[in-house]
Amino acid sequence: MGPHPAVAAIRLAVRRVLHDVLTEHPADPAAPRDAHPLVLVACSGGADSMALASALAFEARKLPVRAGGITVDHGLQDGSDSRAGEVADRMAALGLGPVEAVAVTVGREGGPEAAARDARYAALDAAAERHGATAILLGHTRDDQAETVLLGLARGSGIRSLSGMAAVSGARGRYRRPFLRLDRQTVRTACIAQELAVWDDPHNSDPAYTRSRLRHEGLPALEKALGKGVVEALARTAQLSRDDADALDTWAADAETTARDEAGALACDKLSGLPPAVRRRVLRRAVIAEGAPAGSLFARHIEELDRLITGWRGQGAINLPGRVEARRQGGRLVIRQG
Numbered sequence: 001m002g003p004h005p006a007v008a009a010i011r012l013a014v015r016r017v018l019h020d021v022l023t024e025h026p027a028d029p030a031a032p033r034d035a036h037p038l039v040l041v042a043c044s045g046g047a048d049s050m051a052l053a054s055a056l057a058f059e060a061r062k063l064p065v066r067a068g069g070i071t072v073d074h075g076l077q078d079g080s081d082s083r084a085g086e087v088a089d090r091m092a093a094l095g096l097g098p099v100e101a102v103a104v105t106v107g108r109e110g111g112p113e114a115a116a117r118d119a120r121y122a123a124l125d126a127a128a129e130r131h132g133a134t135a136i137l138l139g140h141t142r143d144d145q146a147e148t149v150l151l152g153l154a155r156g157s158g159i160r161s162l163s164g165m166a167a168v169s170g171a172r173g174r175y176r177r178p179f180l181r182l183d184r185q186t187v188r189t190a191c192i193a194q195e196l197a198v199w200d201d202p203h204n205s206d207p208a209y210t211r212s213r214l215r216h217e218g219l220p221a222l223e224k225a226l227g228k229g230v231v232e233a234l235a236r237t238a239q240l241s242r243d244d245a246d247a248l249d250t251w252a253a254d255a256e257t258t259a260r261d262e263a264g265a266l267a268c269d270k271l272s273g274l275p276p277a278v279r280r281r282v283l284r285r286a287v288i289a290e291g292a293p294a295g296s297l298f299a300r301h302i303e304e305l306d307r308l309i310t311g312w313r314g315q316g317a318i319n320l321p322g323r324v325e326a327r328r329q330g331g332r333l334v335i336r337q338g
């Protein structure tokens with residue numbers, strides 16, 4: 001008898017990603033194990049990432065791939081360190097190695113959820129470097145993707161935000177999300193079918209957190225009103241938006257090159273001839289290139305810059321995040337760090 005269909009589905013999703021990794025980083029099956037690429041799972045101990053850990057351990061045995069795991073202790077609850085140790089033990093029991101529990105200090109920048117996420121990714125990046133890992137797998141599902149799209153919509157963001165999470169992201173494509181096309185229910189069923197011990201993060205059901213309210217109240221209400229297909233539709237919106245946003249970014253990169261003069265200033269007439277979506281992207285790129293942190297550059301900053309270009313006065317200056325100044329000098333826009 002084969003595995004439960006849900007278990008087969010999660011294993012297939014992981015196998016595909018491992019094949020992608022091996023296509024990009026070919027490994028000789030006859031070479032010593034140490035020479036095989038290392039793939040780590042980022043595991044919170046929750047159902048999604050434990051299912052991912054189990055599928056990685058299973059699939060890696062059949063391939064020239066080493067499989068390990070990292071769990072991050074955010075230190076936000078009593079006993080979180082011993083729980084992280086337990087998650088590491090569970091990963092080791094699945095046959096993963098190396099496994100590591102990493103403690104981080106969570107700052108306050110941007111609110112508790114964003115601060116925890118930043119600290120987590122910094123720790124995962126550092127772990128990947130330390131262990132020489134080729135890839136890190138994350139357990140985001142199609143349901144997480146739908147939530148991310150809705151959160152972007154509610155912020156009034158552009159299509160880049162609506163494109164949600166990429167299946168492959170990070171420096172050199174380090175982060176991979178094998179479950180992005182699987183629904184959460186399949187992943188949870190796979191956990192139950194394999195009798196995996198999982199830990200439920202109380203934050204995931206705490207109504208103080210926006211994502212948790214969306215997960216437990218918002219999405220079920222939407223499904224009731226619009227039908228069960230809404231999660232799949234939102235995930236499709238993410239994919240379509242990603243393709244559109246990528247196309248606009250490429251257009252903006254070309255337009256920026258064309259608009260720059262020898263001194264690096266932007267020609268206002270060339271910018272004003274561009275569609276607003278492309279012009280906004282060119283401006284954003286130019287400001288970030290001067291050192292403004294992407295996360296602190298908001299739509300209102302770009303709108304202000306846009307008015308500087310299209311304004312009739314032909315002069316003026318504005319200050320932007322990261323001590324970047326934009327100055328209009330007749331037909332030119334000079335953006336510099338002050």
Ligand SMILES: Nc1ncnc2c1ncn2[C@@H]1O[C@H](COP(=O)(O)OP(=O)(O)OP(=O)(O)O)[C@@H](O)[C@H]1O
Nearest residue numbers: 042043044046047048049070071072137138139140
């Ligand atoms: N403390 C952590 N340590 C390591 N990886 C983590 C940690 N928290 C989250 N991750 C990774 O990020 C993914 C998304 O986490 P998030 O908490 O947003 O979603 P989730 O649906 O609750 O996932 P899970 O059921 O695995 O906890 C997880 O599946 C896991 O791969």
